[in-house]
Amino acid sequence: MTTPYQAVLLSNGSAYFGRMEGLGTPFPVLRDVFYVQSTQDPQTKQVSNILVKRGKEWHAPDRMILNSNMIVLVEPVNPNSRVAQLISQAKNQ
Numbered sequence: 001m002t003t004p005y006q007a008v009l010l011s012n013g014s015a016y017f018g019r020m021e022g023l024g025t026p027f028p029v030l031r032d033v034f035y036v037q038s039t040q041d042p043q044t045k046q047v048s049n050i051l052v053k054r055g056k057e058w059h060a061p062d063r064m065i066l067n068s069n070m071i072v073l074v075e076p077v078n079p080n081s082r083v084a085q086l087i088s089q090a091k092n093q
Helices: 082-091
Strands: 006-010 015-021 029-040 047-053 063-065 071-076
Touching: 029 082, 047 082
Parallel strands: none
Antiparallel strands: 006 015, 006 071, 015 029, 029 047, 029 063
């Protein structure tokens, strides 16, 4: 991949954005990982999405080691895309 970040869709429906290492190996590694978290306003029922950086969970992961059998697809994240802009904003905070 020639872009700094990749989108990874897993067979359980989870989607992550990060820097893929070892694509094509049995256990590729995703670093600098982000995911989308959706919340719904209970009064208006409006859904909002935010991009969350992994690492703030209780176990403070610094990477994800993936089983390649669980990867459905890997796509480049265009540096001019909204996801790339949100990642850049998150890293500058």
